[in-house]
Amino acid sequence: MVNLYASLNEKDRRRYAAVEAEKLGHGGTEYIARLFACDPKTIRRGTREVESLPEDPAEDRIRKKGEAAKLLANASPASSSISAKKLKPRRRARR
Template sequence: MIGYDQAIEIKMQRLFRTLSEKDKRRYAGIEATKLGHGGIDYISKLFDIDPKTVRRGLQELDLADDPASERVRKKRWGPETRD
C-alpha cells in the first residue's frame, strides 16, 4: 500500500491550500513521483484534483525553463482557503 500517515497527509493538504495554482500542480507532481506506481491517483485523491492536473505538473517539472515564470494568479479568498 502506498501513501503517507494521516498526520502527514493533513500537513500536506494544509500546505497545498496555500500554494499558487502552478505550484499546486508541481507539488502534486513531485509527490506523485516520490510514490511511484499509483502515485498520481493517490495524490489526486489526497488533494481532490484531477489526475490530469498531476500529470501536467509532472510535465512542467521536466521543462528546463518556466515559460510562465512571472504569471501567477491572485489567490481567491473563500471558505476553502481559510483555516
C-alpha cells in the same frame, strides 16, 4: 501535506502534487489526486512542468487567490444585476 498544498498558488500546487506523486511511484498520481481532490491530468501537467525546469515560460504569470471575487465586488450594481439575471436557473418545459 494537504495544508501546504492549499496554501500554494495554482502553478505550485500542480508541481508539488507531481513531485509527491513521483515519490510514491506506481499508483502515486491517483492517490495524490484523491488526497488533494484534484484531477490526475493536473498532476500530469505538473510533471511535464517539473521536467522542463528551469525553463518556465509562465514564470511571471501567477493567478492571485481571490482576484475574481475582487473584480465582481468592484463591478457596478447595474452590471451585477444583469449578471444575476443571466445566472438564474431556467425551468424546463414539460413535454
